Amino acid sequence: MKVCILASGSRGNAIWVRSGQSAILVDAGLSLRQLKQRLAAVDEDPGRLKGVIITHEHSDHIRGLPLLLRKIGVPVFATPGTAKVLAERLDLNGFELFDPGEKFEIGPFEVLAFPVSHDAAEPVGLVLEDRRTRLGLATDLGQVTRLVEERLKHCQGLILEMNHDPRLLKEGPYPWEVKQRIQSRFGHLANEKGGKLLARVHHADLDHVWLAHRSEVNNTPALQRAAAAEAVAGRGSEIHLTWQERPAETVEL
Ligand SMILES: [Zn+2]
Ligand SMILES: [Zn+2]
Structure with missing residues (x-):
């Protein structure tokens, strides 16, 4: 399995995962042009x-x-709730629906x-x-439930959100409502919450961890890395940063 995090952060998310000759895209937060450029950059x-x-x-x-749906004839999978909002707000239709908890291929x-x-x-x-x-992936979540923890166990690769540093958020420029x-x-x-999750689901075969959805205002790569290093505590997983403006280092999992 080859993992390419093409973009991560509040201005766009896209993750490319390939197995053999077949690939999945998780999220379409890049323009089609950017998507193609970044895929070319990682040789995909x-x-x-x-x-x-x-x-x-x-x-x-x-x-x-919207452009991806029009130009690329592949199925787009979404939960019924997500599909409904996308239909109402953007008039996007034709999703393949899946329910959380139901496996699909x-x-x-x-x-x-x-x-x-x-x-x-x-x-x-x-x-x-x-x-x-x-490969486990959890990048936009406000709290870690027991189910999240359960699902992210036994993965060889994990893409985990470490969005902000609470002190930088508190002292930062965002309006009070947004901070809340x-x-x-x-x-x-x-x-720290991402770190705690990582510490709890860590096991000997967890080879790669990507730190995702980092705020550009309320966080730094060094703070993210420190939180992950503390969580992993020398137990031998490779830690990768992810970026808004460019693909992260690609990994063969
Ligand atoms: Zn997001
Ligand atoms: Zn979100």
Whole structure:
């Protein structure tokens, strides 16, 4: 399984995962042009795309979706709640629906979604599995439930949100309401909460961890890394940063 985090952050999210000749795109927060440019930069062929999964309807996850739906003839998967909002707000239709907790397949991938606590209609985290490896993904969530923790166990790769540092958020320039929203249980995970989750689900075969959805205003790469290092505590997982403006280091999982 090859994992390419093409973009991560509040201005656009897109994750490309390939197994053999087939690839999935998780979220369409890049313009089609940017998506193609970044795929070229990581040496991946857009022709291998077999399906797109939308985790939730926030603009940083669907910005490129209207054009993608028109130009690329692959199925787009969403929960009924997400699909309903996208139909109402953007007149986007034709989704393949899945319920959290129900496994479905895209090419060689088995996909299991699970609900997360976030201020969207029916947001999900994901576990993607091919015959060899399992990748867990949870990037927009305000709190870690027992179910989230359960689903993210036993993965060889994890893409985890570490959105903000609470002190930087508190002292930062955002209006009070926005600060409240971000740190609420329907907002985003702080570094320390992401770190605690990582510590709890860590195991000897967790080879790669990506730190995702970092706020450009209320966080720094160094703070994220420190939180992850504390969580992993020398137990041998490789930690990767992710970026808004460019793809993260690609990894063969
Ligand atoms: Zn987001
Ligand atoms: Zn969101």
